[in-house]
Amino acid sequence: MKKSQRMHTVNSLADRKEQEQAKRFAKSQKHFDHQQKKYDELKQYYREYADASQHHSAQKLDVHRLQETRHFMSKLAKAVAQQGEAVARAEANVATERQHWLDSRCRAMSLEKLTDRYREQEQQQVNTEEQRQADDLTSQRFVWSARQNMDMA
Numbered sequence: 168m169k170k171s172q173r174m175h176t177v178n179s180l181a182d183r184k185e186q187e188q189a190k191r192f193a194k195s196q197k198h199f200d201h202q203q204k205k206y207d208e209l210k211q212y213y214r215e216y217a218d219a220s221q222h223h224s225a226q227k228l229d230v231h232r233l234q235e236t237r238h239f240m241s242k243l244a245k246a247v248a249q250q251g252e253a254v255a256r257a258e259a260n261v262a263t264e265r266q267h268w269l270d271s272r273c274r275a276m277s278l279e280k281l282t283d284r285y286r287e288q289e290q291q292q293v294n295t296e297e298q299r300q301a302d303d304l305t306s307q308r309f310v311w312s313a314r315q316n317m318d319m320a
Contacts, residue, residue, distance in 0.1 A: 171285040178282055181275040188268040195264040199257040206250040213243050 220236045 169289055171282050174282040178278050181278050185271040185275045188271040192264040192268040195261045199261045202254045202257040206254045209247045209250050213247055
């Protein structure tokens with residue numbers, strides 16, 4: 168079996184691995200987008216709640232209500248910070264998965280180039296053999312023709 172034919176299985180495995188890595192990368196990107204959206208929504212809610220609480224504090228709320236608002240704002244700020252950390256982890260995961268995908272893509276492309284080189288070498292060998300056979304045939308015809316001419320003379 169020719170090298171290029173043996174490489175078919177290797178190329179198939181490399182392509183499959185690249186596709187799996189691409190799916191993992193896409194999944195991590197989707198997860199990151201989801202985490203980023205949650206983070207943006209939390210920050211927006213925090214700003215809106217802070218604006219609303221400032222408006223209410225201007226209307227002289229009782230101390231208990233003001234403490235509850237501050238406590239809720241503190242919890243909300245903590246949730247925003249935690250979500251920010253989740254976004255950072257998801258972003259790092261995206262970078263890692265992207266690198267894995269690029270590595271597997273590079274490997275698959277390298278193997279395909281190697282297979283192409285094998286095919287070119289094999290074709291060159293075929294061409295060389297055909298040329299050798301054509302040269303042999305031509306020289307045999309020449310010898311035969313020369314013998315024919317000698318026999319006639």
